[in-house]
Amino acid sequence: MSAARISLKAIAFRTRPVRFRLPFHFGNTVVTETDQGFVSVTVEVDGQIAEGHAAQLMVPRWFDKRASRTNEDTVADLKRSLEFACRSAEDIASETIAAATTRMRHAVEAAMPEGTPRLAAHFGPALVEMALIDAVCRAHGLNFPQAAKADLFGVSTLAAPDISSAAITGALAGITPLPAISPRQTVGFDAPIFSGEADRADDGLPVSLEAIIRATGIRAFKIKLKGEPDADIDRLAHIATLVDQTDNYRVTLDANEQYLPDRFAAFLDRLQGDPRLSRLRNSIAFIEQPFARETALTLEITPALSAFPLIIDESDDHDDAFATAIAYGWSGTSIKSCKGVLRALLNYARKVDGRAHGKRLFISAEDLTCQPGLCWQQDTLVAATLGCRDVERNGHHFGGGLQGYDDLEKARLLAAHPDLYRRNDGRIDLRIEDGTVAIGSLFGPGFGR
Template sequence: MDAPRLRVRDIALFERRVPFRTPFRFGAVTVESAAQAFVRVEVELADGRRAIGGTAELMVPKWFDKRPHLTAEETVEGLRAALRLARSFYLDAGTDTAFGLHAAIHDAHKANCTAAGLPALAAAFGPAEIDKAILDAVLRALGLSVFDGLHANVAGLDARLSPDLSDTGLTAFLAGRRPLARVALRHTVGMMDPLDGPEGIAALGDRENARFFKIKLSGALDADRDRLRALAARLPEESAVSLDANEQYADPAALSALGDLIARDPTLARLRGRLLYLEQPLPRDLTFAAPLPALPCPVIIDEADDSYGAFPAARGLGYAGVSSKSCKGIYKSLVNGARAAQSGGFLTAEDLTCQAGLAVQQDTALAAFLGLAHAERNGHHYADGFAGGAEADAFLAAHPGLYLRTPDGIRLATASGALDIAPLAGPGFACAVHPDWSRLPPLKAAAPVSRRADARAGEDA
C-alpha cells in the first residue's frame, strides 16, 4: 500500500487539569497536579476523504525543561508554546504523507523553538502530539488498526531525518514487526512513595502481580544507598528492576561512585542480580561530553534523546539503549527501533505520565508494535486521567478488557500484571472513541511576553 498524501485542515488544542491523589517526586520536583494536553486534528486525503484524529499527553513540569531559573508553570508554558508553533507549521505545510509533513516542518519548527528559548526536548513535544493525532486520523480514514497501518507504512516513514538508515531498511523493519499480545506493567517507585503498607512494593506485587519495578534516584549517593538497601530487602520474588536518575548525578565521577556502590555493596546483591538498566543518570548537556564510565549495568538515555541523532551518538559513547516515549515522537521511536534491530542496542518503554484514555492506549500500542515486553505504566497510581462520567464510560465500553469499573471509578485492568493489546486493535491509533471535544477547555493562552523576558534575563544573570 502506498502511503496516502493528505492535508491538515484543522488543529484544535485543549487542556484539562489532572489532580494527583498522591504527590509524585522525581529529580528535583514534586508534582501534585498537571495539565493534560489534548489535540484534535482533521485531515483530508488526496481522494477527498476526511477524518478526525486525536491524542492526549500530560504536560509534566520540570521534565522536558529542567532549567533551574524557570518555575514549574513556565516549563509547562514552554510545552504549550511548542504546540502552538507546531500547529501553525502543520496548517501551512501543504500536501504530503503523514511522515512527510513531519519531516517538512522539522527543521523550521525546531529553529523557531530555539529562537523562543525552548530546549530541543520541549520543542519536540509539539510535533510529537500533532503527529499522533494525524496518524490516528489517517488510520481512521483507511479503516486500519495502528498495527496493520504501521506494518504497511501508511505514514510514509523514510530515512530523510536518519541518514544512517535507508528507506528500504525502514520499510522492511516495519513490515517485520509482530506486535506483542500483552505488555507487562513496570511499576515506578517515586521518591516519596511508601515502601511498606498497602502502597508498598510487596502489596503492589500481590495486588497487581507486579514483577517489574522502576526505582527513582535522587543523585545524592548516601540517600540513594539507603533507599536501594531498603528496596532490595522488599523486592518480590522473581522481580526485575530498573533505576532512573532523571539527570541528577552531577558528573561522571559521581556516577562512577554510584556504580561502585551497586557493584560492591553486599546488601545490594539481591537487587544487583535483578538490575536491568540505569536510565539517564547524567544531565543531558553532559551526556555527550565524554564516554560513559564503566558501570555494572547497561545505561540508556531518556531526557538526552532530543534529536534523531541522539541515540547513535550515545551508542558511540558507551550507552546501550534509549527510551521509547510517544511524547518524544512516534517516528523517532520507530527509527530507533530500526537502528537497534540493525546495529545493536535496545529500546525500553518508559512513560509514567500516560493517563487512562488516549495517552496510555497509544503509547502502549507503540510499545507492543516495537516488541517491548514491559512498560512503565502506573500513572493511574498517582492520578485519574479521566474526567469521569460519560467519557470514562465510553472508553470502558469501547475497550473491554483494558479497563474495569471499581469503587473508585473506572481504572486500568492491572490485576494480571499486564495490559492486553487486543482491545487496541480496532481502526485508528489504538482508540475506538475520543473524548467529548466540546467539553474540553482550550489550551491556555500564551503567558505575557514580559514574564518570559524576565525568565530569560534571570538565565543570563
Template structure:
C-alpha cells in the first residue's frame, strides 16, 4: 500500500539568457515549479520531488489570454491537484496515478479544459511519487521499471499490450549516452557576429549563435522551429540548414517542429516542397504541424494519405489523452513524442506500443533544466532507449546559475559526467561530440 501524506509546491521565477520563440510564444521569463510529496511506504514517510517549467502557450494555446493569466490559472490548477492527491492511497504507484488521472479526466470534461493542461499537474505528482519510491528502495528508475515495481498495467492504457510487461518491450539496459538534438528557435541568431547588444543581455561565456554552438559542442542533430507561414518558414529553414551543412559533422540530421501552426497538410506539403532537395533526406521527422483540434480528424488522415512519399510525421501536443497515440497511428502518423509533462507511465506504455507497432517515439524537451527536471527526464529517456532527444535548457538558460551555491555543488557532485563548471563558476551541461552522458538511469 502506498499513500500520499502531504504535497508542497514551490515556485521560482527564471530568466532566459536569450528569447525563445516557438509557435505563438516568445519567452523571456517563466516560472519553474517544484512539487514535493511525502509518501507513506510500509509505515515510513519518504519524500519525493519533481520539477518542470510552466512554459507559456504550449499546454494550452489560447491566443486571447496573456501568459501571466495562463500562469496564474495553471498554478491554481496545480494547487487543486495537490489537494486531490493528499491522502490518496492505492496498492501501487501506477494505481495511485490512475486514480488521480481519472479525477483530472472528469475535471477536464466538466470544465472543457484540454486534457494536456489538466494532466500536467498530475504528472508532477506522478514524478514525485516515482522519485520517492527510488529514494525508499535506493534503486534506479531503470531497475524499478525492469522489475515493474511501479505495478504498471500496460493494458489499462493500450489494451493490445495485455499480458505483457514493460521489460518485454524496453531495452535491457538504459542508454549511457544520448545524442543531443539542439533546438533552433525562430529568434535564435545563426552566425557570427553575435548581436551587438550581447554584452547587455547575454553576459555569460556560453555560445550564442548556432554556428558557435556547433563549434563548441560538436552538435550533429538539430530541431528547427517553424511559424506556420510557408514563405517565411522556407526562407528561415533554408538558412538554418545551410549553417548546419557548412559547420556540422557529415552525419548531421534534423527535425522540424511546427507547434500546431499549420492549418492543413496541403500547406505543410507546400512548405516541404520549397526546401532544398539536397537536405530532405536528413530530416528525421516533422513534429505536430497541425493544431490539436484538427490533427486527429479523419480530414487530417485523408490529407496524409493524399501526400505520397511524405516524410515521417509525428504528433506531440495532440497526444493529450491515453488513446491519442493509437488514433494517430491509425490515421497514418509515424509516431508520437515523449515528454515528462505528458506523463511517465503514459510514456512507458507508448514506448511499448511503439515497439510493438514499429512506430517512432521521439524525445522532446520543454526547456527543462536541472537540478531535478533534467535528471529525471534523462533517466526516463535512457530507460526507454530513445537515441536522440531534444535538449534546449543548456542553450536558453545560463546553466544552473539561477540556483544557490549549495544546489549547484550538489548537482556537480551527483552527476560529474553531466555537468562541469563554466568559466563563470556555475555548472553547465557537458556536451561532447554532440552527445550527453548520464549514469543516473
C-alpha cells in the first residue's frame, strides 16, 4: 500500500485551560497551569473526505528553556507555532503527511521569532500532523498501528542519511502493538515521598509517592535530578527507602540538561559506590538527557559517562538527531508526539535496523504532562504501537479530571473507553489497576479516538 495523498479542505484550532491540582517542579521552572491545544482538520484522502482531531498540552519552559523567557512567553510561542502551522497546512494539496510535515516545519521555523528553539517551532506542525494522521486512518478504516505498518504516512520517503527506505518499510511492517501500558510515575525535585511529608490535597487524591503506589500499584518510576551530585544521591537514597519495598520495580533518571560532563561523571561514581543504592542502582534502565541540548550531540560518550545507557530527549529536535546521537555513543532517544509522530516512527525504524546490525539501541516513551483525554490517548497509542511497555505518564496526577471537556464529551469518552477511565466521586480518573492501564479501546479505526 502506498502512502496516502491528502488535500486540506478545512483546519481550525482552539485552546483550553488546564490547572494543575499540584505544582510540578522540573528543570528550572514550576508549572501550575497552562493551556491545551486542539486541532481539527477536514481533508480529502485518496478521493474520500475525512475529519481528523488531535490534542497536546502546551508545556511551559520545556520546549524553550532560555532564561529570558517566562512560562507565559513560552506558551505564547507554542500558540504562535500552532497558528503558523495551521496557515501552512492550508497549502496541503495531494501531499503525503511526511511531505506536508516537512514543509510546515520549514515554514514555521522561518516565521517564528529569531532564536526560537526548533522544539518550540515544531510544536504546531507536530499537532497538525497528528490530526492528519487521524483523518488518514479514518478514511482507510484502519487503526494507527495498522496504518503505521503499511506506512500510509510516508515515513519511508523521509530523506534519512543513515537508513534506507527499504529498511524503514521493513521495520514498520514488523510493528507489534502492546495491549496495555504501565505508567511510569515521575518523581519531581520536591515531590513528597512518604505520606507524612505531604500536605493533604483538597480532592482526597494521593499526593505522596507512597500514597500513589498504594492507590495504583505502580512499579515504574522516573526520578528527576537537579545536577548537584551530593543532593541527587541523597535524594535517591531517600526514595530508595520506599521503592525498595516494591517488588520488581524499574527506574529511569532524568537530568533535564542540568549536568556538565565532569559533574555527571562524579555523580555516576557516587551512584555506583553508595551502598544505600544497591537495589535501586540495579533497577536503573537508563539516564535521560544529562547534558544541555546545545552541546549534547557534540560530546563523545566516553566510558566514564556511560555506566548506564544514556538517551537524548530535548536534543531530539530534528529528524536526524538520533542518528547523530548514535554516532556519538548514545543508546537511545525518547518518543513524544509533541516532537512528531512520524519522527517517532522513523526512530523506531532506526532502533530496529541498528539492532539488526548488532547495536544495543532502544527507544523510550516520555511525556509527563499528557492529560487524560485525546492527548493521553494518542500519545499512549504511539508508545504502545512501538513496543514501549512502561510509559512516563503524570498528567493524570498533576492535572487530570478530563479538564476542558464538557459533560457530553466526558460521557462520550467514558463510554468509548471504559478500560481507560472510571468515575470516582464525580470525577473521571484514569483507570490504573495493579500498575497497568489496558488500552484495547484505542485500537478502533482512527488515531486513538
